[in-house]
Amino acid sequence: MVCMNNFSQDILLWYHSNDIMLPWREKRPANPYFVLLSEIMLQQTQVKTVIPYFINFIEEFPTIQHLAKSSQERVLKSWEGLGYYSRARNFYKTSKIIVNKFNGVIPNNYSDLIKLPGIGNYIASAFLSIFFNKKIPAIDGNAKRVVSRLRMIKHTNRKLDVEVKNYLELNISKKSPGDFNQAIMDLGRTICTPKNPLCIKCPIINYCGAHKNNVINKFPAPKLKNKHKPHYFVVIGIIWKNKKILISKRPNNALLGGLWEFPGGKLETNETNQECIIREVKEELNVIIEPLKYIKQIKHSYSHFSITMSGYHCKYVSGTPKGMHPYEWKWIDPHNLTKHPFPKASHFFFNEIISTVQ
Numbered sequence: 001m002v003c004m005n006n007f008s009q010d011i012l013l014w015y016h017s018n019d020i021m022l023p024w025r026e027k028r029p030a031n032p033y034f035v036l037l038s039e040i041m042l043q044q045t046q047v048k049t050v051i052p053y054f055i056n057f058i059e060e061f062p063t064i065q066h067l068a069k070s071s072q073e074r075v076l077k078s079w080e081g082l083g084y085y086s087r088a089r090n091f092y093k094t095s096k097i098i099v100n101k102f103n104g105v106i107p108n109n110y111s112d113l114i115k116l117p118g119i120g121n122y123i124a125s126a127f128l129s130i131f132f133n134k135k136i137p138a139i140d141g142n143a144k145r146v147v148s149r150l151r152m153i154k155h156t157n158r159k160l161d162v163e164v165k166n167y168l169e170l171n172i173s174k175k176s177p178g179d180f181n182q183a184i185m186d187l188g189r190t191i192c193t194p195k196n197p198l199c200i201k202c203p204i205i206n207y208c209g210a211h212k213n214n215v216i217n218k219f220p221a222p223k224l225k226n227k228h229k230p231h232y233f234v235v236i237g238i239i240w241k242n243k244k245i246l247i248s249k250r251p252n253n254a255l256l257g258g259l260w261e262f263p264g265g266k267l268e269t270n271e272t273n274q275e276c277i278i279r280e281v282k283e284e285l286n287v288i289i290e291p292l293k294y295i296k297q298i299k300h301s302y303s304h305f306s307i308t309m310s311g312y313h314c315k316y317v318s319g320t321p322k323g324m325h326p327y328e329w330k331w332i333d334p335h336n337l338t339k340h341p342f343p344k345a346s347h348f349f350f351n352e353i354i355s356t357v358q
Helices: 004-018 032-041 047-060 064-069 072-079 086-101 121-132 141-151 157-171 177-190 273-285 334-339 350-356
Strands: 231-241 244-249 264-266 288-301 306-318 329-332
Touching: 004 177, 032 047, 032 086, 032 121, 047 072, 064 086, 072 086, 121 177, 141 157, 141 177, 231 273, 231 288, 244 273, 264 273, 273 288, 273 306, 329 334, 334 350
Parallel strands: 231 306
Antiparallel strands: 231 244, 231 264, 244 329, 288 306
8 A cells, every 4th residue: 555645745745836726726715616616617527628617607606696696597608618507507506505595605514515406426525625624535537547547446437436435535635635636636637647648747656556567558447438429410490580580498407408599309200301390390389480591501519419400591470489488488689699598509500690680
């Protein structure tokens, strides 16, 4: 087993000497709201992608009270393009709970934190260690990769998690657990990378079994590849009525929930694009339309699937849009498109829509 004092001291020395500054680390002492927000944004998202979103988000919502008093739509608009929108919806719900139940103070114990929407084991552990100095290891993908190489752990999934947790619990710094966890994260992100790790710059190279045995690229063990990512053909309609267009909101429990979209759906077998858009709009909104003009076709990839999306200018014919409540659809001036949160694929049609009314 690694000499715990030396290991934690070496990695903390590297962490403090590098002093990697990130927007959520700039305030000393740490701002609990910034720490929690950053950990939520960083789930499944790279640091370089998160930074501009984090900066814009705290400008819009500088405190958790500002967030709780806002609307879900404003929150989603600030999150627009960052993806995994359930994070934004859950954090908005969490902000309301913290303000109403905990008087605006983020809980300092695991049992209360873990009950909040969108707060899982990793986020709770990272937050408590960083802000409250709790001696809890925060285990993300970076930590798993670093420890799997140090200990040459061949397991995957649950067995890997258990061994990583046991190792970090033994080695985590008692005095600076938050800095220790952030050091492991930074090390995995900047040096102990998935491919071509910079071992020569690693502060804990002397503890690394994989490097010593020249098998660094064999760890962590490769995961079973997921099935082929499905691809869908989708048709959307830009439905016009009196120089306004019809948009509808996706249900909160659906993929991209809470975002606005142009009505449409998946193309069925042996169905033309025009037939598809007529059918989908009738089924979804109880509206009869007439496709008029093809706009263009775009391709876009999401995390778990990809789409080819075709768009058509359409004429409203008849019918009153239906929805579970009045805010699930509305007619808007095309110049106001950018005021609403839309999936990224929809943005590819904005210029063509706005140019129509100029």
